[in-house]
Amino acid sequence: MQAVVIGGGVVGSLIARELSRFRIKVVLVEKSEDIGQGVTKANSAILHGGYDDPPGTLRARFCAPGNLMFDKLAEELKFPVKRTGSIVVAKDRNELPKLEELLQNGINNGVKDLRIVGKNELRELEPHISDEFNYALFCGTAGITEPWMVAIASAMNVAANGGEVVTGEEVIGGKINEGRVTEVFLSSGRKIEADLVINAAGLFYEKVASAFNVNVPPVHLRKGEYILLDKKASELVNMIIFPLPTAAGKGKLVVPTVDGGVLLGPTSVELPEFSPEDVSTTDSGLTSVRESGEYLIPGIDNAKWFIKSFAGLRPETVQKDFYIKRAEELANFITVGAMRSPGLTAAPAIAEFVVSMIVPETGIDLVRRDDFVPCLEERVKIKELPAGKVSEMIDENPAYGRIVCQCNEVSEAEIVQAIRDGARTIDGIKFRTRAGFGRCQGGFCSWNIAKILARELKKDLSEVRQNSEGSWIVDGKVRQ
Ligand SMILES: Cc1cc2nc3c(=O)[nH]c(=O)nc-3n(C[C@H](O)[C@H](O)[C@H](O)COP(=O)(O)OP(=O)(O)OC[C@H]3O[C@@H](n4cnc5c(N)ncnc54)[C@H](O)[C@@H]3O)c2cc1C
Secondary structure, eight states, rough: OEEEEEEESSSHHHHHHHTTTSOOOEEESSSSTTTHHHTGGGSSSEEEEOOOOOSSSHHHHHHHHHHHHHHHHHHHHHHOEEEEOOOOEETTTTTHHHHHHHHHHHHHHOOEEEEOHHHHHHHHTTTTTTOOOOOOEEETHHHHHOOOHHHHHHHHHHHHHEEEEESSSEEEEEEETEEEEEEEEETTTTEEEEEEEEEGGGGHHHHHHHTTTOOOOOEEEEEEEEEEEOOOGGGGGGSSEEOBBBBTTTTOOOEETTTEEEEOOOOOOSSSSTTTTTOOOOOOHHHHHHHHHHHHHHOOOOGGGGEEEEEEEEEEOOSSOEEEEEEEOOOTEEEOOOTTTHHHHHHHHHHHHIIIIIIITTTTOBBSSSSOOOOOOOOOOOOGGGGHHHHHHHHHGGGGEEEEEETTTTTHHHHHHHTTTTTSSSSHHHHHHHHHHHHTTTTTTTTHHHHHHHHHOOOOGGGSSSSTTTTTOOOOOOOO
């Protein structure tokens, strides 16, 4: 039996990994050059507690359990998780009922370690919070991660368990026979036999469904703009800080990142049409993000700390909920779409649910393997090792001593390992090793990374790309 999972974001990769526990060959197909480069790349990276998702929604059902699955998952797949905790801040007694409502909702949703704190404890938790705030809802299970690494590591684990990971190829349709998909067609012309198809195509779940003549709720996009701040800003921030939520969502936050920076944002703006390429930022959006950050943590709006701005797109439906369903039109086609926030947090619980509860509806009886290997080998990060250990490693392999990314101290040996793990572009290296993620955003190291990519992949430099088709680094030689 063979399952085809369409979409190598956090959702598709985790479902593919979950399927790998069973006796079914798994093929994960991603149209980008790399895994985890869709919605999974540009978001707040928060493992939400799960206290604000409305009762009765799939968001409420899967967020808190998904959150609690991350420690084991991180241990197995070797991606970072920091349980920073989070606070939702309120000014005075007039705003307290909103915190109490969130607390009660959280208790109903099964959220652990959730309580309202007063002024003194709030100052202990977050010493630089604005004096305006006197109460907060504290959630101890909230945390942060690197969402793209969750997807990349899951896909690597799929391959390690005998599955196939196809990148740079788009699913364009398939062959249908007696109400079931029997083959999936790729843009290259390749045809893959399929007993089961999972549509986890992120922003494109509706497009993929319609390629198989399946009806799903229409998608619209909601943009979120961010500013990334230098590590120096982290001196002002211990945990994830939310303002009181509004009808538009969770509000604009202050969020520490796992590598020591701070994010401000996101905005929440509905796009008038389906424009999945529109990840532009705007003056008004970034100004509002800065103002909100300053409102929560006075002094954080410091232009010297701004590193970059970026935007992510949320796939939304009018129901404002995830869509997880076997198609009525096709017995073996399952869509897992509309994965707006908290889709990252909920993803591990959703993967388990899809495989244990929805796949049986397709008539497929999955049999558990006894040789599934859940763990990946830890990848070396010399920045995190004691000096003595680094010297030993350099003695063994001098490439550990050649630092390519000065900002995040990433060595040539780590970059070569990332290429062996599947990185094919400069962004592929960046997201796996953090080379190019620091203060200079790759201004100094991209060129050297491009040369290492060309050398290791035996390509000409003109063939090395930043990320997608057309994002070349050099066009040709100006002198022979
Ligand atoms: C601004 C913003 C903030 C957010 N903050 C949080 C947060 O803090 N915490 C949280 O829990 N959630 C958050 N989310 C939600 C979370 O990021 C998403 O739920 C999650 O990343 C969705 O993952 P996915 O795998 O469904 O989509 P994607 O990551 O987009 O993956 C889908 C993949 O399918 C591929 N694909 C599409 N069509 C095809 C095709 N035809 N063939 C092959 N491949 C195809 C795409 O290239 C893409 O890589 C946020 C989202 C946004 C936008």
